[in-house]
Amino acid sequence: MKLSRRTATVAAIAGTASLALVLSGCSTDGGNGGNGDEKITLTITTFGTMGIDVNYEKYMEENPNIVIEATNLENGGAARDDAYAKIAAGTGLSDVVAIEEGWLSTIAEVSTAFVDLRDYGIEDNKSDWLDWKYAQGTDADGRVFGAGLDIGPQGLCFRGDLFEAAGLPGDREGFAEAIGGEDATWESFFEFGQQYTAASGKPFYHNPSFFWNSFVNQQEEGYYKKDGETLNIKDNAALKGQMDLIVANANIGAGLPGWGVADQAKNDEFAVYVCPSWMLGVVSGYYDAGTTGTGWDFADVLPGGAANWGGAFLGVSESSEHKEEAAKLALWLAAPEQQAAAFEAAGPFPSTLAGQDLVKDSVSEFFNDAPVGEIFSNRAQGVIAQVKGPEDSNIQDNVFGPVFDKVGQGEITTGDAAWAAAMELLDQLVKQ
Amino acid sequence: MSAVTAGRRTGTQLTFRQKLSNFDYKFSPYLYVAPFFILFALLGAFPIIYTVNVSLYDWDLLKGQGDFIGFENYLTTLQDPFFWNAFGNTISIFLLSAVPQLVMATIIAAVLDQAIRASTFWRMSVLLPYIAAPVAVAVIFTQVFNQFGGPITGLTELMGLEPIRWGYDPFPAHIAIATMVNWRWTGYNALILLAAMQAIPRDMYESAALDGAGRIRRFWSITIPMIRPTMIFVIITATIGGLQIFTEPKLFDGQSNGGANRQFQTIVLYLYEMAFPRRDFGRAAATAWILFLIIVLIGLINYAISRTIASQDISRVRTPKRAALTANGVRR
Numbered sequence: 121m122k123l124s125r126r127t128a129t130v131a132a133i134a135g136t137a138s139l140a141l142v143l144s145g146c147s148t149d150g151g152n153g154g155n156g157d158e159k160i161t162l163t164i165t166t167f168g169t170m171g172i173d174v175n176y177e178k179y180m181e182e183n184p185n186i187v188i189e190a191t192n193l194e195n196g197g198a199a200r201d202d203a204y205a206k207i208a209a210g211t212g213l214s215d216v217v218a219i220e221e222g223w224l225s226t227i228a229e230v231s232t233a234f235v236d237l238r239d240y241g242i243e244d245n246k247s248d249w250l251d252w253k254y255a256q257g258t259d260a261d262g263r264v265f266g267a268g269l270d271i272g273p274q275g276l277c278f279r280g281d282l283f284e285a286a287g288l289p290g291d292r293e294g295f296a297e298a299i300g301g302e303d304a305t306w307e308s309f310f311e312f313g314q315q316y317t318a319a320s321g322k323p324f325y326h327n328p329s330f331f332w333n334s335f336v337n338q339q340e341e342g343y344y345k346k347d348g349e350t351l352n353i354k355d356n357a358a359l360k361g362q363m364d365l366i367v368a369n370a371n372i373g374a375g376l377p378g379w380g381v382a383d384q385a386k387n388d389e390f391a392v393y394v395c396p397s398w399m400l401g402v403v404s405g406y407y408d409a410g411t412t413g414t415g416w417d418f419a420d421v422l423p424g425g426a427a428n429w430g431g432a433f434l435g436v437s438e439s440s441e442h443k444e445e446a447a448k449l450a451l452w453l454a455a456p457e458q459q460a461a462a463f464e465a466a467g468p469f470p471s472t473l474a475g476q477d478l479v480k481d482s483v484s485e486f487f488n489d490a491p492v493g494e495i496f497s498n499r500a501q502g503v504i505a506q507v508k509g510p511e512d513s514n515i516q517d518n519v520f521g522p523v524f525d526k527v528g529q530g531e532i533t534t535g536d537a538a539w540a541a542a543m544e545l546l547d548q549l550v551k552q
Numbered sequence: 553m554s555a556v557t558a559g560r561r562t563g564t565q566l567t568f569r570q571k572l573s574n575f576d577y578k579f580s581p582y583l584y585v586a587p588f589f590i591l592f593a594l595l596g597a598f599p600i601i602y603t604v605n606v607s608l609y610d611w612d613l614l615k616g617q618g619d620f621i622g623f624e625n626y627l628t629t630l631q632d633p634f635f636w637n638a639f640g641n642t643i644s645i646f647l648l649s650a651v652p653q654l655v656m657a658t659i660i661a662a663v664l665d666q667a668i669r670a671s672t673f674w675r676m677s678v679l680l681p682y683i684a685a686p687v688a689v690a691v692i693f694t695q696v697f698n699q700f701g702g703p704i705t706g707l708t709e710l711m712g713l714e715p716i717r718w719g720y721d722p723f724p725a726h727i728a729i730a731t732m733v734n735w736r737w738t739g740y741n742a743l744i745l746l747a748a749m750q751a752i753p754r755d756m757y758e759s760a761a762l763d764g765a766g767r768i769r770r771f772w773s774i775t776i777p778m779i780r781p782t783m784i785f786v787i788i789t790a791t792i793g794g795l796q797i798f799t800e801p802k803l804f805d806g807q808s809n810g811g812a813n814r815q816f817q818t819i820v821l822y823l824y825e826m827a828f829p830r831r832d833f834g835r836a837a838a839t840a841w842i843l844f845l846i847i848v849l850i851g852l853i854n855y856a857i858s859r860t861i862a863s864q865d866i867s868r869v870r871t872p873k874r875a876a877l878t879a880n881g882v883r884r
Contacts, residue, residue, distance in 0.1 A: 197807065201828040208613045208833070226831070230614040376700060377719070379807055383701050514830060517808070525812035529720055548633065549830075 160442050161187045162449055163214035167199035168192075169401030170218065170432060171466030172269065175458045179449060186445060195379070196220040196430075200513065207233045213437035215446035216453075219266050221431045222513040224256060225348060227265070229510065234265040234435035240447035242267060248456060248472040252505030257433050266433030267454035270468030272396030273499035274334055274422050274429055277403055279391040280488065281415035286319035288312070292490060296421035306335065306362065309423035310369040316391060323374035326381050326390040328366045329524040333516065334394050335362045337506060338427040343516075344509030351509070351552060354543065363542070364535030367527055375528040378521075382406035386414075394422075396429040397496055400467030404486040411486065418490040426502040431471065469496045476500070511550050519545045607837035614831060625838035635839070637814055638822035639846075641726065645801070645818060646794035648730035649737075654790060656734070657741035658783075662771060664742065665749040675746065678739035689732050690803035697728040697804075719805055722815040729816055732800045737793070741786050748782035749775060784858050788851050795847050796820055819843050 166172060176188045191214065193199045200223045206212040207230060217234070219227050227234070237257075242264050246254060249268050257266030276295075284290030289298045300308040313324035325331070336342045336359070345352045353359060374390045384390060385406050393403060395418065407414055434450040436443060452458060459470035460478035467484075470476045482493030523542045526532040532541060546552075566574070607625050610618035629635050664675055681689070696702055697718040705715045718724045752775065760770050776783075798820040801810050809825040810817025817825070819839065827836035 195807070197829070204613055204828050204831060208616075226614070233614075377805065377807070377812075381700075387701075517829070521808070522813045525720075529717070 159185055159187060160445055161189055162216065162442060162446055163189045163191070164216040164218075164449070165191045165193065165199065165202065165214040166218040166432075167194065167196050167220070169398060169405060169466045169468075170270070171401060171462035171464075171468055172218075172453050172458070174461055174465040175453055178461075179452060186449070188449070196222060197513075197517070203227070211439055213439055215437060215440040215442060216450045217435050217437055218269070219433045219435050220513075221256065221272075221433070221508065222516065224266065224433060225508045225512065226510050227435070228259045231259040231261075231263055231265040233438055235438055235440075235443050235447060236263040236265065237267055237436065237447060237451070238264050240436075240444065240451065242451060245451075245455070248474055250471055250473065253431070253471040256505060266435045267450055268471040269432040269434055269454050269459065270397060270462070271471045271500065271503070272398060272428050272430040273469055273496050273503055274337075274394055274396045274427050275495050275499050276419045276421055277393040277395040277399065277487070278417055278419055279388070279415045280417040282320065282322070282388055282391045283316065286316050288316055288319065290417075292417055292419045292488075295417075296419045299421060299423060301421065304421050304423045306331065306365055306423045310365065310372070313369065313372045313392070317372040322388060323390050324372040325392050326374050326376040326384065327378045327524065327528055328370065328373055329378055329521060330394040331366055332362065332520060332524060333429060334422065334427050335359075335424060336516075337429050338424050339506070340504065342506045342508065343512055344507055346507050348507045348509050351546075351550065353515070353546060360535070360539055363539050366524070367532065367535040367538050370527050370530070370533070373528055375530070377525075394429075397463070397467050397469035398430060400484065400487065400492065401465075404467075404484075407486075412488075414486070416487055418484065418487040418492060418495060420495040420498050422499065426499060426504075428500075428503045428505070432468070463493075467492070469500065515546070515550060518549055603837045603840055606833055607835075607841055609834050611834035611837070612831055613827060613833045618834075621834070625834045626842065629835055629838050629842060634814060634817070635819075635822060635842075638810070638817045638819045641722065641801075641810070641814075641816055642795055642797065642818040644723075644726045645730050645733075645797060645816070646791070648726055649733040649797075650787075650790045650794045652730075653734045653738050654741060654786065656738050657745055657786070658776075660738065660742040661745035661749055662775060664746050665775075675743065678742050680739065681736050682740040684736065686732075686736065686799045687803065689736055690800050693728065693732045693735070693800075694804055694806070697731075719811070720813075720815065722811075725804065725811065725816040729797070729800045729804055733794070733797065737790070741790065744786055745779060745782060748779040752778045780858070784855060787854050787858050791851050791854050792847055795843065795850065798824070819846070 164176075170192075173190060173192065176190060180186055180188055193202060199218060199220065203213065203217055203219070203223075204226075207227075213233070250271065253268035253271060254264075257268055258264050278295055280290035280292075280295070282290075283295060289295050296304070299312045316322075316324050339358060341352050343353055344350065374384065376384055376390065379402075381390075382405075385403070393399065395403070400418070403416060404411075434454055436446045436450050440446045454472075456470065456472045456474035456478060459468075459472055459475035462468055463470055463475070463479045464482060470479060476493075476497055479493040480497055482491070484490050484492045519542055522545065523532065523538050526541065527538055532538045606617075608620060608622060610621050610625075612618060660678055664671065664678070668674060697704060699705055699715060699718040699720065702718070704718070708715055716724045718728050756774050756778075757770055760774055765773065797818050801816045801818050801821055802824070804816060805811060809829065810821040820843070823836050823839040823843070826832050826839055
């Protein structure tokens with residue numbers, strides 16, 4: 121068929137246009153960006169109160185060609201679902217993604233979704249990090265897919281004013297001594313709680329699951345054996361013993377949900393909180409910025425010995441268009457000075473030794489001028505890096521979470537019943 | 553056109569222009585509607601069919617496609633007590649929302665159908681809740697129904713009653729969630745029903761009134777049967793929406809996938825939990841298809857019920873009237 125002149129023109133235009141599209145597509149893909157004055161936008165997704173947002177401004181000032189677009193999700197669960205969905209889709213991940221310790225091992229199984237930070241020089245500063253923190257961000261093939269950010273050594277947040285009103289020691293040292301100091305056990309801790317509730321008529325704690333999580337994290341091996349594959353829950357006498365103890369002391373609990381209890385905190389409905397470093401920001405976040413004198417204090421003690429709860433990593437997604445710049449940003453954010461700045465802002469404790477050194481004299485006005493830097497470095501002593509398995513966060517949320525909810529609401533009243541309920545859920549939810 | 557037909561009769565060949573015009577006449581309409589169908593095929597049909605494919609495999613969200621396992625995902629889902637828990641919750645929330653919602657919507661529509669002052673104002677007012685984003689609605693109602701110090705809990709305490717555990721006990725939680733749904737959708741349905749009522753010829757009411765039918769009688773014998781097709785539409789859409797409920801229960805506590813003990817986990821939330829936190833994409837896809845079949849089934853049941861109820865009324869009113877008219881004609 122002979123084309124009319126007009127059709128030919130249209131075809132020519134269409135051809136040129138599509139060629140132009142192809143060419144321009146290539147040019148945006150190809151370059152690494154960074155050279156010259158070209159503006160580069162880097163996206164970053166974080167969650168909860170990580171405090172790293174305080175560093176963005178500084179980075180943009182030092183690197184005028186970089187614009188940071190930050191998204192902060194409400195909690196780790198939301199961040200997990202978000203990251204999973206985007207990894208599955210193969211697209212959509214931010215350039216820099218915060219990964220939580222609880223689901224780190226699941227990410228490790230698909231770690232190729234993230235770049236190997238060794239290609240961007242993380243090994244040069246390997247000795248900055250605590251050994252175990254660095255190892256956690258490394259997969260089975262030795263690829264480093266996550267740069268350690270904060271760790272979660274735990275102390276106890278408590279209401280000194282309420283303890284004193286109940287005739288109990290309310291200062292940091294006094295409270296720590298009262299529950300046994302360095303030798304504090306969960307038994308002595310709950311004994312103190314019973315005294316408090318008996319004297320004040322008020323609940324001692326808000327939700328028992330926090331004591332459970334702390335205890336699990338204190339063990340050599342948690343929900344999984346060291347191989348990270350074999351479950352370590354059934355016939356685990358230590359876990360069962362803690363379950364019995366918690367249920368036996370359910371009478372001093374307020375039966376509140378695990379999170380979102382700001383109003384109850386202000387109404388004195390509970391007096392103690394297990395506080396991993398990142399929890400300091402959560403508790404002070406219940407009040408307006410700058411509030412002090414609320415009665416909250418922070419003690420250098422944890423029943424049963426040291427434990428790490430949570431902590432985050434920064435990964436750079438393989439789908440990022442600016443891997444080099446993103447890796448540079450991630451490593452900068454995870455460097456000691458920035459970890460220290462984040463700690464000052466929101467409390468997550470540095471995972472680098474130099475970072476910990478920078479904050480050792482840090483004092484928290486909100487927590488009655490507690491020397492939080494010093495306390496956390498004490499609390500970080502003797503922490504073991506527990507191996508987490510792929511279903512760790514599922515077990516925590518869906519196996520033991522519901523059971524402690526029932527314990528808190530008085531629906532389950534014996535340790536045996538609680539254990540049986542948990543084992544039933546475990547069978548239903550986790551392939552064994 | 554006559555030239556074309558004349559040409560054909562004499563057996564001469566059509567010119568190119570004529571062929572083109574013929575082609576244009578025959579196929580252009582299909583091209584005009586094609587964009588919708590192409591979009592539908594891409595965004596509607598493809599995902600549906602792809603879901604079938606996924607549901608037949610052991611499919612990890614992150615690691616991707618695994619072994620072909622046939623209908624095993626369907627069987628394990630149907631044997632999972634959590635699925636049936638979600639099914640029960642969904643039906644409970646659906647009944648608690650759809651039934652009062654449609655009853656209220658019909659009553660509101662009937663009231664708005666009367667000659668009232670500033671009718672546009674009232675009609676717009678009932679639509680207001682629909683404009684609010686469901687997420688915002690969920691956040692507000694979650695506060696209202698907060699079992700720890702929410703306003704309703706405060707009221708029950710003032711009255712000296714035991715506080716209701718809205719976030720913990722299944723039935724109160726279902727009521728709270730259904731309230732959010734009702735608040736949002738009642739006005740929307742009322743306006744659709746109102747539109748149908750406006751189309752009913754006014755003289756039907758007048759003649760019924762002359763025959764001595766009261767307000768209530770006119771409502772039952774004229775309004776309800778006459779809005780039957782719209783009623784069926786509203787019921788079917790409410791069924792689809794009600795069984796797919798997700799946002800309200802997801803945000804009701806904001807942390808879990810429908811309550812720590814799955815007190816208000818609906819089927820879509822179950823699907824979500826399967827797909828994302830538990831990463832079993834195959835079972836999530838199977839759940840989606842099971843939900844599809846449930847909706848079709850309940851939709852058909854609703855259709856059948858609403859048809860019979862409404863058609864009985866119609867025959868009761870209309871048949872005698874027609875008979876009377878014919879009788880008159882014969883008499884004359």
